[in-house]
Amino acid sequence: MKGPVESDSPDPVLLALEGLVAALKSNIEASQAAITRASRIRDLRTRDLAYRDIADETGKPLVVELITENIERLRTSGAALRRAQARALHEEGLTMDQIAELFGVTRQRISAILQKGTS
Numbered sequence: 001m002k003g004p005v006e007s008d009s010p011d012p013v014l015l016a017l018e019g020l021v022a023a024l025k026s027n028i029e030a031s032q033a034a035i036t037r038a039s040r041i042r043d044l045r046t047r048d049l050a051y052r053d054i055a056d057e058t059g060k061p062l063v064v065e066l067i068t069e070n071i072e073r074l075r076t077s078g079a080a081l082r083r084a085q086a087r088a089l090h091e092e093g094l095t096m097d098q099i100a101e102l103f104g105v106t107r108q109r110i111s112a113i114l115q116k117g118t119s
Contacts, residue, residue, distance in 0.1 A: 013088050016081040023077040027070045034066040086113045 037058060044054045055062070061069075082103070089099050096110045103110065 011088075012084040013081070016077070016084040020077040020081050023073040027073055030066045030070050033061075034063050034070075037061075037063050037066070083113050083116060086110055090114055 040058055041054055041063070044057060045051075049057070086099050086103070089102070090096070094102075096107045096114070100107045100110045
């Protein structure tokens with residue numbers, strides 16, 4: 001297997017990790033906002049307000065929107081990290097079968113990950 005590569009170009013795995021950390025930090029803030037909003041909705045509902053009135057009272061973003069944004073941030077940054085890490089491992093000499101075993105997916109999935117964005 002090849003060792004670490006010295007290069008002046010940025011490390012794609014580290015860049016992807018930075019993106020993931022940024023997404024996770026954003027998700028912490030959005031999760032806290034969702035918790036606060038959910039608590040407010042629960043309080044209003046215990047006062048027998050209709051959900052349409054609660055929606056008017058609490059406004060946007062809806063809790064479901066905050067959660068959807070969290071999921072999308074994780075999906076996007078996770079995919080970027082998975083792709084960068086798979087490529088780095090492959091460049092270091094691991095086979096697709098070995099990478100698949102590490103990632104807990106099929107060889108075909110690793111093949112697709114490695115091919116994505118190469119054209």
